[in-house]
Structure formats: structure tokens, C-alpha cells
Amino acid sequence: MFPIKEATFLAPDVKLLRIEAPRIALRRKAGQFVIVRVHEHGERIPLTIADSDVDEGTITIIVQGIGKTTKLINMLEAGDALQDVVGPLGEPSDIEKFGTVVVIGGGVGTAIAYPTAVAMKQAGNRVISIIGARTADLIILEEQMRATSDELFVMTDDGSAGTQGFVTQKLQELLAIGEQIDRVLAIGPIPMMSAVSEVTRSRRIKTIVSLNPIMVDGTGMCGGCRVTVGGQSRFACVDGPEFDAHDVDFKILSQRNTLYRSQEKAALESLEADPSEDLAEIRHCRLEQQHPEVGPRAK
Structure with missing residues (x-):
């Protein structure tokens, strides 16, 4: 117990x-x-x-x-x-001093992003955090993220907190003003993680996502958490849960998440x-x- x-x-x-x-x-x-x-x-x-x-x-x-x-x-x-x-x-996050790290949390994904933001800050990185949700009442851990970030941006779909819009819009704004970003971590709904990966792909910014597929045993035996990464099957429980976003097949991931x-x-x-x-x-x-x-x- x-x-x-x-x-x-x-x-x-x-x-x-x-x-x-x-x-x-x-x-x-x-x-x-x-x-x-x-x-x-x-x-x-x-x-x-x-x-x-x-x-x-x-x-x-x-x-x-x-x-x-x-x-x-x-x-x-x-x-x-x-x-x-x-x-x-699972494998721990890859934590080292990269430079400027953007941590993006969508919805309850902020809960997953938070410990990595803390670890990135402790490793000496400049941490820019972007958290988003549909409405203000769904924003979580705002003060905790603010305390561990050099800058924090809050985005809501309806504009009831922070700035109206999606987290990808803020990321695009940062890139447009010349922010030199060395690494991006995005955690949240699959469509959001996929959208972030497309923003960073052409700029060749290393982007990490944390995947939460169907999982049973957590040791790689059942195969329920199988994801396609770089054209190969990987198990989120033992090979992940974090993967290079530019290698993840988000279409297959979405399909598998609706199987049951x-x-x-x-x-x-x-x-x-x-x-x-x-x-x-x-x-x-x-x-x-x-x-x-x-x-x-x-x-």
C-alpha cells in the first residue's frame, strides 16, 4: 500500500x-x-x-x-x-547545459514538463517556458513554472489568461525576433507536439517530446506502448518516454491511442x-x- x-x-x-x-x-x-x-x-x-x-x-x-x-x-x-x-x-530526461531551452507544456502536459524545466535550470540553462490550455481555469503549475523559468509565457485558446492563441504561436514569435534556441521540449496533446515539431524541423532545432501511449507492464514485455520512431518500433516504457520529435510518427501514435x-x-x-x-x-x-x-x- x-x-x-x-x-x-x-x-x-x-x-x-x-x-x-x-x-x-x-x-x-x-x-x-x-x-x-x-x-x-x-x-x-x-x-x-x-x-x-x-x-x-x-x-x-x-x-x-x-x-x-x-x-x-x-x-x-x-x-x-x-x-x-x-x-x-523509463529513461530519464537528457539533462545538460545546452544554452537556451524552451519548455512547452500543453494542458496537463505541464505537469510532465515541470520536473524537466527544473532540472534544465539547475544544469545552468536559460529556460523559457510556454504553457497553454483551452481556458484560464485549466492552466496548472503557473507559479511553479514561473519560479524555475527565466521567462514564462501563458497561452489560452480563448484569451482568458495570458495571450490568446496556441503555444506554437509563441514559439514562432520567439524565433521571429531572433531568439537563439538550442533545444525544445514539448509535452502535451499529440496534435500540439506534432505542431511544435513542424515549427522546429526546418530550423533544425533539437526537439524532444514525451509520449504517453497505452501501457500495461512498463518493462517492455507487453508491447502495448509500441511507437514508431525513425521508422522503427520502440517501446515508450523502456526506450522512452522521451524521443526526438522529428523522428516520431505522430499519425501512427494517434491511431494506436484510439485502439481501445x-x-x-x-x-x-x-x-x-x-x-x-x-x-x-x-x-x-x-x-x-x-x-x-x-x-x-x-x-
């Missing part, structure tokens, strides 16, 4: 969880993730480690409630526990129609954490 020390909504359907996981906190590096299971009969999903505190022995994950499991996670509160948290997994949409929809509808079984599992996890002698819940 992995006790939850803090559970706070950052935006509608976006929740921050601070979890007791001292071994992971000690070893994790920017860009790595964990595989989480809510309860004994739940599915396994990958979530990037947004932060950690070695002294407290905690890691922080940020979850957007979209499907059944993420909706369940967002029902958890401080004092609850997750059944499993496995990690850290009907099953995901059915699972979510089942949860919304009758959450009692899953809530009973969560309550049992809470009881088992408080009283280990209780043991697993009978089915």
Missing part, C-alpha cells in the same frame, strides 16, 4: 496527489514515471512523477480524470492509499452507472492500510 499524504484539485478534473513512496523518491529523475494501480482488481496506468521530496519520502503525481481509472484516482483523498506504485520507470476507445468508453460508463464495486475496493484499501491484518478483499 502507498498512503496518500495530500490530494488537491489544481483545475477541473486535474488532481495533485502526494504519495508516500520513499524508495521511488530517492531514485527518481526528471522524465521518469510510475505505474499505478488503484486497487487489487484495477488496471495499471503510467503517470509521470511531477516532483519528489527525499526527506519526506514522497512523490507527486498529477492526474487528469478522463477514463475510468483516472476518474477513480481523482476520487481519492488524503488518508487513502493506492494498491501499487511501481517505479521509477470503445472499451474505455464502456468502462467509464460502467463506473458512472454504478461505482459501488470500485468504491468498495477503495474503502478496503483504506482499511487494509490502517489494519494490515485485514488482508485482501474477497471477491
Whole structure:
């Protein structure tokens, strides 16, 4: 069991969880993730480690409630526990002093971009961050990104915060005024990452994206997280999750991410129609954490 020390909504359907996981906190590096299971009969999903505190022995994950499991996670509160948290997994971000690094976060992708922005700043880079969302209430970690960036630009589709427009527009503006950019990191929806890669391709600016495909075991055995990079199959869980954006086949990535949409929809509808079984599992996890002698819940 992995006790939850803090559970706070950052935006509608976006929740921050601070979890007791001292071994992971000690070893994790920017860009790595964990595989989480809510309860004994739940599915396994990958979530990037947004932060950690070695002294407290905690890691922080940020979850957007979209499907059944993420909706369940967002029902958890401080004092609850997750059944499993496995990690850290994946290759860490490539961190060194490049010069000027632009870090772009779209939506909840900002949670993934944040630890890399911190690490890039600590390595001596000039960090320019661009974060975006549809509306102001969906912008997350603005102050944290501001604190670790030399410059921060906020973009919203409707102009309710920062500047109206897309993150790619701000990137194009920076390039147009002659900003010498040595590396770009873009994390967010697939269309956004693809658009950023097209902006930087002709300028030959090294651009890294973090991919979050369907993933089960996190060790390269199941092949569910297969992505096409440079014309070859790679596994996001062990070869990534970060790849050179100019080599990623975003079309195939988009197609694979919709393979199980009907099953995901059915699972979510089942949860919304009758959450009692899953809530009973969560309550049992809470009881088992408080009283280990209780043991697993009978089915």
C-alpha cells in the first residue's frame, strides 16, 4: 500500500496527489514515471512523477480524470492509499547545459514538463517556458513554472489568461525576433507536439517530446506502448518516454491511442452507472492500510 499524504484539485478534473513512496523518491529523475494501480482488481496506468521530496519520502503525481481509472484516482483523498506504485520507470530526461531551452507544456502536459524545466535550470540553462490550455481555469503549475523559468509565457485558446492563441504561436514569435534556441521540449496533446515539431524541423532545432501511449507492464514485455520512431518500433516504457520529435510518427501514435476507445468508453460508463464495486475496493484499501491484518478483499 502507498498512503496518500495530500490530494488537491489544481483545475477541473486535474488532481495533485502526494504519495508516500520513499524508495521511488530517492531514485527518481526528471522524465521518469510510475505505474499505478488503484486497487487489487484495477488496471495499471503510467503517470509521470511531477516532483519528489527525499526527506519526506514522497512523490507527486498529477492526474487528469478522463477514463475510468483516472476518474477513480481523482476520487481519492488524503488518508487513502493506492494498491501499487511501481517505479521509477523509463529513461530519464537528457539533462545538460545546452544554452537556451524552451519548455512547452500543453494542458496537463505541464505537469510532465515541470520536473524537466527544473532540472534544465539547475544544469545552468536559460529556460523559457510556454504553457497553454483551452481556458484560464485549466492552466496548472503557473507559479511553479514561473519560479524555475527565466521567462514564462501563458497561452489560452480563448484569451482568458495570458495571450490568446496556441503555444506554437509563441514559439514562432520567439524565433521571429531572433531568439537563439538550442533545444525544445514539448509535452502535451499529440496534435500540439506534432505542431511544435513542424515549427522546429526546418530550423533544425533539437526537439524532444514525451509520449504517453497505452501501457500495461512498463518493462517492455507487453508491447502495448509500441511507437514508431525513425521508422522503427520502440517501446515508450523502456526506450522512452522521451524521443526526438522529428523522428516520431505522430499519425501512427494517434491511431494506436484510439485502439481501445470503445472499451474505455464502456468502462467509464460502467463506473458512472454504478461505482459501488470500485468504491468498495477503495474503502478496503483504506482499511487494509490502517489494519494490515485485514488482508485482501474477497471477491
